[in-house]
Amino acid sequence: MIAAHTGLELNSIIFVPTNKGVSSIQEVLTYTNNEQRNPELLASIMWTLWHRRNQVRTSTKDYPLTQLAPTALQALTDFQQANATDAARNRGPTKCRSRWSPPADGNFxxxxxxxxxxxxxxxxxxxxxxxxxxxxxxxxxxxxxxxxxxxxxxxxxxxxxxxxxxxxxxxxxxxxxxxxxxxxxxxxxxxxxxxxxxx
Structure with a gap:
């Protein structure tokens, strides 16, 4: 499986040699992760491809394949920025972590x-x-x-x-x-x- 090159350097991100005998998406994700590629971008490309398929199937709007990679990259960037903002907002007070211990006999x-x-x-x-x-x-x-x-x-x-x-x-x-x-x-x-x- 090779992702189409559309101006982005995707071939270094997703390249699964055909001799690896990959038969499922899970194996593709595992291979991508093990080879220290970019599984997040792969997931974004897969979602964008699925979304494009549905758009072509259910809409009269044109969705050229050349938009697939830039759309996937933008979606991933937006997702990462939104989650970074949420994580910063939700940090809140510093919490100390210690092991729980029971109270003395007769106490609660x-x-x-x-x-x-x-x-x-x-x-x-x-x-x-x-x-x-x-x-x-x-x-x-x-x-x-x-x-x-x-x-x-x-x-x-x-x-x-x-x-x-x-x-x-x-x-x-x-x-x-x-x-x-x-x-x-x-x-x-x-x-x-x-x-x-x-x-």
Whole structure:
């Protein structure tokens, strides 16, 4: 399989010798990846080819083959730029990663986390309550409207964790999350939450 050369240097990206016995698209992608070619561009070309086929089949608009490679390259560039922008926007607060440990005997730990789903305009709030053996006692997963900041999503998750635990009758528990800023803010307000140990 050789991609047509239409002004772009595609032959260095996609070239599968016919003696390789390739019989599926998966094998083409595997070969392209193993040979350190550009599998993203190959996928974009394949999609553009499929899209062109549908356009020719269902539309009276002309779609010359000479537009295939430039269209695929532009689509890939647009996709990469859009994802780079989303990744930069969603970075949010610095999170510390540590190994989870159970609370001391007789205590409960309430873990919370927030997530953003920008494409759906939603935030996800997650809470799990565990005992000293690490056994899950209760859990919660909810959707909320997406606020303007990742830090607010974490704060919403922390607030929901506290209300969830209290609603289940827990009067004393350890609250734990991975957002350093939210944990520090809660620690500074300990006089408002004397029943919590925040870690």
């Amino acid at each position: 730990k309430v873990n919370f986390d927030g997530a953003q789903f920008s494409d759906m305009g939603k935030a996800g709030l997650g809470v799990i309550i565990r005992d000293s053996k690490g056994q899950a006692i209760a859990s919660l997963s909810e959707q909320a409207s997406l606020p303007f900041s990742p830090e607010i999503v974490e704060a919403m998750a922390a607030a929901r964790a506290i209300s969830f635990a209290q609603g289940l009758g827990f009067t004393s528990f350890i609250l734990e999350g991975d957002s350093t800023n939210i944990i520090e803010a809660l620690k500074s307000m300990m006089n408002l939450f004397p029943h919590l140990v925040i870690s």
